[in-house]
Amino acid sequence: MADHVLGDAWRTGPSMTGITRRHLEVNGLRMHLAEAGTGPLVLLLHGFPESAYSWRSQLTALAEAGFHAVAPDQRGYAGTDRPAATEDYTILHLVGDVVALIDALGERTATVVGHDWGAIVAWQTALLRPERVRGVAALSVPYMPRGSRPPMAALRAAYGDAHYQVYFQRPGVAEAELGADLDETFRRALYGLSGDSPRVWPMLVPEGGRLVESWPRPGRLPAWLTEDDIATYVREYSAGGFTGPLNWYRNLDRNWALTAAWDGAPITMPALLLAGDLDPVIAAFDLRRLRGSMRAHIRDLRGFELIPGAGHWLQQERPAEVNAALTDFAAATATG
Template identity: 60%
Template sequence: MTEITHRHVESQSGLRMHVAEAGEGPLVLLLHGFPECWYSWRHQLTALADAGYHAVAPDQRGYARTGGPLETGEYSILHLVGDVVGLIEALGGGRAVVVGHDWGAPVAWHTALMRPDKVRGVVGMSVPHRPRSSRPPVEAMRRMFGDGFYMVRFQEPGAPEAEFDGDRAAVFRRLMHGASGDGGGAAWIAPEGGGLLDTVPEPEKLPAWLSEDDIATYVAEYADSGFTGPINWYRNLDRNWELTTAWHRAQVSPPALFLAGDRDVVATGAPHAIETMTDFVPNLRETVWLSGCGHWVQQERPAEVNDALIGFLRAL
């Protein structure tokens, strides 16, 4: 049975990153989203290794065993892309296929956008590539969804992590179930005077793809880092808009693949972005929709995701 091993790697960005890895061969980086860590790729690490690849899933900046700096401004998209490029260099240089889910998808897309010389191919899951908008995003989201929308609420100092760090097991149970194909979806708009978790009920039982042991693993992985670092990613949304002026409406040139669940409100809520993605990702090879699947695609449908990834990798 293929073994997943763990170590810390000194990324050339200056961040000491925890990575889980398996296999030997061409490098495939697996970038998790919120609120996850390396563990969300547990099914892909071994499958990719068995297919002849060096699969590496880091805990990204601010997350789990990597942790991160205290300054909010050190979580910009330039820092996140820098970590990925620095990790590619630390793992032998050359080029990698960069795969990202949820928040990891924009990091993967931007790595391919900013450093195509380091990227053999790019895979986005759940979050399509979106060109830079014409105005800062936070105020636009506030006007569209209100002050209770989670990305707007995450701008507040201290309050979001106080809610999320209060009962981490409940956070993972509620969010994983609520945003999955088995849940009823999550509005992610806090009621007046309430919290974000009020929008996601405690599940009566966990879906088949998620166990109490999985929840306990996530809780243990967050034991030292908590939620401040992950939420700091959201606090840089407007700053990211300012920092990416030079790439306004630029194209992602490496070969690309997009995967999403047809019950994922993140993906289904952005039909125009997906329909027009080839305008800005001209080498998009395929868009794969997973029927009955929600947001946590690589955990909900590991076999189908593994087949799509390996097929894409072998075609490069």
């Protein structure tokens, strides 16, 4: 596997004290991870288009609370290897990476936390390998049981070709747009899907338009987002690009086929959902029905919490609330 030179992509300062970075061989990949602290293992799985950097506040908070907090750059992202084949990014590969990372860290179990796509991986790890997961916490993306038909057919029936996940299916198209001006992409995406945006993004690509243009551009960055943060993501994606991350989406129908054996199986360990009430993902659901579905499929749902005024980048927008919830949940699931 190719070696990656990261450079100093993480800003320094008090918020980064105690965080170290290294590479491990994990499931055939050379995986970059950031970690802090000692104690029971808590894995932090990032979403799209992010990296381990998105967990900078949680790494230090969990370490201070007595945990070994580890945030990897997941398969295809930033400082981790990027397999060339699209089919090397299925949910079985992603769950396999989590299990192999737990092994590589010398542990048998972990509390697994995920945001956005990382939440999907966390839920699926809990479903497919429950003996390795003490507790599962998800930010922004609720548990969604396997549907009755492939996801792309369902999305096209509901939205036509305008839904962003349908747009992502064509190789080369989305990566060219997202990569054309990385500063503009991250400036608009991080603001436009946040609780500070003037509107909740409808998750659609404008007809005849561009995805990036569907996110408003901030006149001024919100308090939780700095120029250094944007520059960090720009540096990380300058090296790796978007093809690996987008390949996660290009396996949605394949994932549906591969997980047929777990159709109807429950999540058995303690679970938690945190989300912003202005998150476009949450806005797509009928909350009453969503709560009912999650309670029907999760045997021990400890919390379904919406944070007022927060958007999609929850752990970055509201670190204090997220840190408090995750340290409490990690303490409650420290053994098992």
